[in-house]
Amino acid sequence: MSRWLSLDAEAAPYDLVVVGLGPKAAAICAKVAAVRELGLGAPRVLVVEQYDAGAHWSGGSGFTTGSEKLGTRPEKDIGFPYRSVETFGLQGGDIDRLMMRYCWQSFLSDTGRFGDWVDQGCPAPPHKLFAAYLAWVVRACSDHVEIRRERVVALDRRDEHWLVRTSADGGPTHGDGIRARAVMMTGPGAPRRLAPASFEHPRLVDASAHRPRLRQLLAERPGPRVAVVGAGESAASLALFVQETAPEARVEQFAPNGMRVRDESHEVNRTYTAGSASGWAGLSEQERRTFIARTDRGVVSPALSERLNRVVGGRVHRSSVRSVRSAEGERDVLELHGDDGLLGSFDLVVNATGFDPWQQLDALLSPAARSWLSDGVPGGLDLRAAQGRIGSALAFDGLQPRLYVPALAGVTQGPGFANLSCLGHMSDLIVRDLLEHLPAPNGCPADDVTMKEALYARR
Secondary structure (H helix, E strand, O other): OOOOOOOOOOOOOEOEEEEOOOHHHHHHHHHHHHHHHOOOOOOOEEEEOOOOOOHHHHOOOOOOOOOOEOOOOOOOOOOOOOOOHHHHOOHHHHHHHHHHHHOHHHHHHHOOOHHHHHHOOOOOOEHHHHHHHHHHHHHHOOOOOEEEOOEEEEEEEEOOEEEEEEEOOOOOEOOOOEEEOEEEEOOOOEEOOOOOOOOOOOOEEEOOOOHHHHHHHHHOOOOOEEEEEOOOHHHHHHHHHHHHHOOOOEEEEEOOOOOEEOOOOHHHHHHHHHHHHHOHHHOOHHHHHHHHHHHOOOEEOHHHHHHHHHHOOOOEEOOOOOEEEEEOOEEEEEEEEEOOEEEEEEOEEEEOOOEEHHHHHHOOEOHHHHHHHHOOOOOOOOHHHHHHOEOOOOEEOOOOOEEEOHHHOHHHHOHHHHOOOOHHHHHHHHHHHHHHOOOOOOOOOOOOOOHHHHHHHHO
């Protein structure tokens, strides 16, 4: 599946380095394969991932056991909504036809599952099947992109390029890094921490905890008291996992607004699919943030809500957790505190309050790169400020080299870009922008070569 290349920093730079190999990366791989086959451009793309494709979905590398059900309909696959004409013009129809080779139904047909899936009523697939789908897409695109099984440990900027530094198996950083004209960050972000952020404890875990580790912690004490902090899909899934793994455990969930069921109306779904075409830009920033909070933050699917109600029942507290600490005189017991004092004492606390894509990126940036990105932002970048700087190409607006972070694009460009709601449209915008900024082909003027001019030059 992979082609391994020299890590020589003096080699020709990649046009794009993608960090991570989940759904967003798979969508980029398929779109790059399509535009290359059609002769619209030949970007050199490298994906860096230390595990397998869709590792966080398979149950092998944390986040889920693989048995949880996908919250998004699988038909919203890596090409959805198949409206590339909006981004690529007439060539968009050809792109969509090629992208249909990588659709969810094609995967089911190719692996002998399609008929059974239809006969069952097209159910939500388990996460591990979705991971298998992502791996199938990546294998099909392997002639057009390169994969490196390593971990990105730092991002630096030098001479109008990114230097992407990587490490294998936790070892030392390789050489001076991989040069790239653009970088794309994928994944949900870094897990948010409970206050105080510096507090560490072996029985305080977050939503990325490996499930075998959770099983071990639950088995260490009979009838453990467990707190799950958070209100979204991850929190609900973890509460169910704990209760089903240790039926004798007493699970209590802390969610300030309760466990709200996700609105799946046509208007809401259309907004997630269409992005800016849905009139998103016409809303005020506060209206956009309120919409996201109401429809995508701290909400669960109807099916998951039903299961959670049966298992956790009335043990969902509408309380905000302000801090976590060790109980006085009992190092192995954790206390949760809210506005009015002690909320309870627990043997295990699972922090599922969400992920922060800015913190994930910030942890990789060199001081010089961070200063460059923050230029002109009073007080420097935080999550809110970073979200406000993402432009229509899902990158930090107006900056070269490009840094694409679709997980930060929800507020400015449309709520679907931060999740799985419009992977095809996301990849349209990024790949089109990537092609616009490719080096001028031979025979074309170097200044302001558009994608269309480059296309005709290559024919």
